[in-house]
Amino acid sequence: MITIYGRANSSNVQLVMWAVGELGLAHERLDYGYGHASTRSPEYLAMNPMGLVPVLRDGDVLMFESAAILRYLGARYGDADFWPPDPAVRGPIDTWAEWGKTTFAPAVGGIFFGTVRTPKQRQDPEQIASAGKALATVARILSERLETLAYVGGDRFSFADIAVGHQMHRYFTLDWDRPDLPALSAYYARLQERPAYRKHAMVSYEALRGID
Ligand SMILES: N[C@@H](CCC(=O)N[C@@H](CS)C(=O)NCC(=O)O)C(=O)O
Structure with missing residues (x-):
């Protein structure tokens, strides 16, 4: 257990x-x-x-x-889709897992801390705008990849989708100037077809409001 x-x-x-x-x-x-x-x-x-x-x-x-x-x-x-055993296959997929954790997640975090964790009276519109610009830049990079691929590592769901996608609910529900990226919206919809995603990654953050 x-x-x-x-x-x-x-x-x-x-x-x-x-x-x-x-x-x-x-x-x-x-x-x-x-x-x-x-x-x-x-x-x-x-x-x-x-x-x-x-x-x-x-x-x-x-x-x-x-x-x-x-x-x-x-x-x-994991099975061979989730965790490809061949390092030559897994390595490029892991690149996107690492990117999700070290680039995409902190960019979402900038908006999350600016608009949710920071109490309303102390929120800084300039910080939020600048965090929004940074997030839009990396979101465009991800969306471009997802224009031709169903999942971040290719045509199969893998561990890299968890490293990237666990932030997608916040990305799409936070209050910020989100760019219109249809491939990214389609990816979010695809993730929502997965019961484990809906159960564990679409969790309310209301209890975290204003507690920076
Ligand atoms: N690099 C760590 C970061 C862990 C982290 O920052 N956890 C936060 C929640 S997301 C935390 O423990 N916050 C303090 C708390 O909940 O008491 C990881 O990925 O596990």
Whole structure:
């Protein structure tokens, strides 16, 4: 039985939970982090010295860092579509997984922090506009790729779609000057056909409003 420590409205927890759901793994999720059990206790810090969610325990395997957890789950439990065994096939797909976590997610984060986490009276229209410009730039890059591919790695759903797509609900529901990118909208619709996506990655962030 896999245990995931982390609140459901954390995007990094959503990334891990969506993977667990896609892979059909028996699991329990325990509510830790903002508004829930403390991640500052000695017991929690012994699992993750950063005091952040998520943490995953799978038997003797204990991990933090959601992207590392995603790759661990893919390598251990994924089929050849989800986690291609050939490094020459997986490498280029992993490029997009890395891009999702290190480029796309922080760009969505700029809007998320500017318009949701920052209390209304302290929101900065200039910061939001500049974050919007940065997000639109990377969204266009992704959308261009998705004009010819159904999924970020090619014609099959893979771990890279989780690394990129776990931010798509926020991308499409946050209040910002979103560019009209039909290929990206079609991708979001495609993700919503997946039960594990709907269950784990389309989670309300209302409880996080104004708590920066
Ligand atoms: N690089 C880490 C970042 C983890 C992270 O920043 N987690 C946030 C939630 S998304 C957190 O723990 N926030 C504090 C809290 O919930 O108490 C990862 O990908 O797992």
